[in-house]
Amino acid sequence: MSAPPARSPRVGVWLIGARGSVATTVVAGCAALTAGLHRPTGLVTEGPAFAGSGLPALSSLVFGGHDTTDCPLPKRAEQLAAGGVLPPGLPTAVAAELAAADRDIRTGGPLPGDARTAEELITAFTEDLRDFVRRHALARAVVVNVASTEPAATGTSLPPSSLYAAAALRAGCPYVNFTPSTGLHHPALAALAASSGLPYAGRDGKTGQTLLRSALGPVFAQRALDVRAWSGTNLLGGGDGAALADPAAAAAKNAGKERVLADTLGTVPEGEVHIDDVPALGDWKTAWDHIAFDGFLGTRMVLQTIWQGCDSALAAPLVLDLARLTARAHETGRAGPLTALSFYFKDPVGTAPAALADQYTALLRFARDLGDPE
Incomplete structure (x- = not known):
C-alpha cells in the first residue's frame, strides 16, 4: 500500500x-x-x-x-x-x-x-x-x-x-x-x-483600464503612429468609488495610469482620466478611453474602448x-x-x-x- x-x-x-x-x-x-x-x-x-x-x-x-x-x-x-x-x-x-x-x-x-x-x-x-x-x-x-x-x-x-x-x-x-x-x-x-x-x-x-493601456500603448509605438491625445473616464461604485471621490486619492490612482502611457509611448499625450463615484454601480465599473492619433500623411483617426467589469x-x-x-x-x-x-x-x-x-x-x-x- x-x-x-x-x-x-x-x-x-x-x-x-x-x-x-x-x-x-x-x-x-x-x-x-x-x-x-x-x-x-x-x-x-x-x-x-x-x-x-x-x-x-x-x-x-x-x-x-x-x-x-x-x-x-x-x-x-x-x-x-x-x-x-x-x-x-x-x-x-x-x-x-x-x-x-x-x-x-x-x-x-x-x-x-x-x-x-x-x-x-x-x-x-x-x-x-x-x-x-x-x-x-x-x-x-x-x-x-x-x-x-x-x-x-x-x-x-x-x-x-x-x-x-x-x-x-x-x-x-x-x-x-x-x-x-x-x-x-x-x-x-x-x-x-x-x-x-x-x-x-x-x-x-492592473485589472482593467490600465491593462488595456499597457497592451495598446506599444501598438501605437511599434507601428510609428503618433498619439495626440488619450483621455479616459471611470465610473464605479462600492468602497473604491467612495474612496476615490476624494480628489487626493483619485490623483494617487491616476498616477499609475499616466505612467503606463508615458513608458509605453515614450511621450505624454494630452488628456487625463476622470473618476466618478456612482454608488448605484456597486462593485461594477465602466472604463472608457478615447485615443486620438495620426496615421500616414497626418490622417487623423480615433480608437475608443469600453471596459465593463467587476473589479473584485x-x-x-x-x-x-x-x-x-x-x-x-x-x-x-x-x-x-x-x-x-x-x-x-x-x-x-x-x-x-x-x-x-x-x-x-x-x-x-x-x-x-x-x-x-x-
Missing part, C-alpha cells in the same frame, strides 16, 4: 482590508477552487507554464488580516452574491472557510480617536502577524494590501498603508501592495526594506497569483523588489518593462527560475 502524498506546508495570506469586496472574493474564490466548485478562470498561476514552479497549493493557503470594519465575511459574501459579484449559493457552500478566515481578522487602525503612536500601531500589527503564523504553524505568511486607496503621503508621518507595510517586514513577512497607496514607498521605510532580506512587490494592481472578480485571482509567487520567492531566498511581477501592476517597483507582452515574458522566465532556484 503506497504512502499518502505529503501535505504541503501551510502558507498564510494576511489581507489588509480583509473584510472588503476584493478580500472577500479572494477567500471565497480560493475555497471554491479548492473544493472543485469552479474552474480557475483568471488565475494565471494555474496555467501549465507554472506547473513546475513549486508554488504553494491553493489548498495550503490560510487567510487572515486587518480591517477597521466589523461586517463578518460570511455576511459580506452574501452581500456580494446579492450584487452579482459572487455566484448564487457560493457563500453558503464555503461558509465554513469564510467563518474560519473571519476569526483571524484583527482590528486595524488608526481608528477615529485612536491615540496610539505610529510605533505603537506598528508593534500591535506586528504581534498580530506573528500570532497568526504561530497559531497556524505556518511556513511563512505574505501580507497583501487590498484596502481602499488613501491620498498620497505628505510630510514625514506614516500613512496607514505604511504602518502595515512596516509591520509586515518586522514580522518577517513578504509584502505586496495591490493598491496605489504609499505602503513601502515611504522614504522612512527605505532602510527597513533594504535590510529586511524579504521580497516585496507592488504597486496598484478581476482583482481576486491576481491577489492569489501574487501571494503564491511571492511566497515561493521567499521560500527560495529572494529579497528586494520582485520586478518580474510587473505584469500585475500599474506602478511596479524596481526597473521593469512597461509593455504587457514584455512583462509577461519576464513573468514566465521568473516562473521557470522559481522551479529551478539553483
Whole structure:
C-alpha cells in the first residue's frame, strides 16, 4: 500500500482590508477552487507554464488580516452574491472557510480617536502577524494590501498603508501592495526594506483600464503612429468609488495610469482620466478611453474602448497569483523588489518593462527560475 502524498506546508495570506469586496472574493474564490466548485478562470498561476514552479497549493493557503470594519465575511459574501459579484449559493457552500478566515481578522487602525503612536500601531500589527503564523504553524505568511486607496503621503508621518507595510517586514513577512497607496514607498521605510532580506512587490494592481493601456500603448509605438491625445473616464461604485471621490486619492490612482502611457509611448499625450463615484454601480465599473492619433500623411483617426467589469472578480485571482509567487520567492531566498511581477501592476517597483507582452515574458522566465532556484 503506497504512502499518502505529503501535505504541503501551510502558507498564510494576511489581507489588509480583509473584510472588503476584493478580500472577500479572494477567500471565497480560493475555497471554491479548492473544493472543485469552479474552474480557475483568471488565475494565471494555474496555467501549465507554472506547473513546475513549486508554488504553494491553493489548498495550503490560510487567510487572515486587518480591517477597521466589523461586517463578518460570511455576511459580506452574501452581500456580494446579492450584487452579482459572487455566484448564487457560493457563500453558503464555503461558509465554513469564510467563518474560519473571519476569526483571524484583527482590528486595524488608526481608528477615529485612536491615540496610539505610529510605533505603537506598528508593534500591535506586528504581534498580530506573528500570532497568526504561530497559531497556524505556518511556513511563512505574505501580507497583501487590498484596502481602499488613501491620498498620497505628505510630510514625514506614516500613512496607514505604511504602518502595515512596516509591520509586515518586522514580522518577517513578504509584502505586496495591490493598491496605489504609499505602503513601502515611504522614504522612512527605505532602510527597513533594504535590510529586511524579504521580497516585496507592488504597486496598484492592473485589472482593467490600465491593462488595456499597457497592451495598446506599444501598438501605437511599434507601428510609428503618433498619439495626440488619450483621455479616459471611470465610473464605479462600492468602497473604491467612495474612496476615490476624494480628489487626493483619485490623483494617487491616476498616477499609475499616466505612467503606463508615458513608458509605453515614450511621450505624454494630452488628456487625463476622470473618476466618478456612482454608488448605484456597486462593485461594477465602466472604463472608457478615447485615443486620438495620426496615421500616414497626418490622417487623423480615433480608437475608443469600453471596459465593463467587476473589479473584485478581476482583482481576486491576481491577489492569489501574487501571494503564491511571492511566497515561493521567499521560500527560495529572494529579497528586494520582485520586478518580474510587473505584469500585475500599474506602478511596479524596481526597473521593469512597461509593455504587457514584455512583462509577461519576464513573468514566465521568473516562473521557470522559481522551479529551478539553483
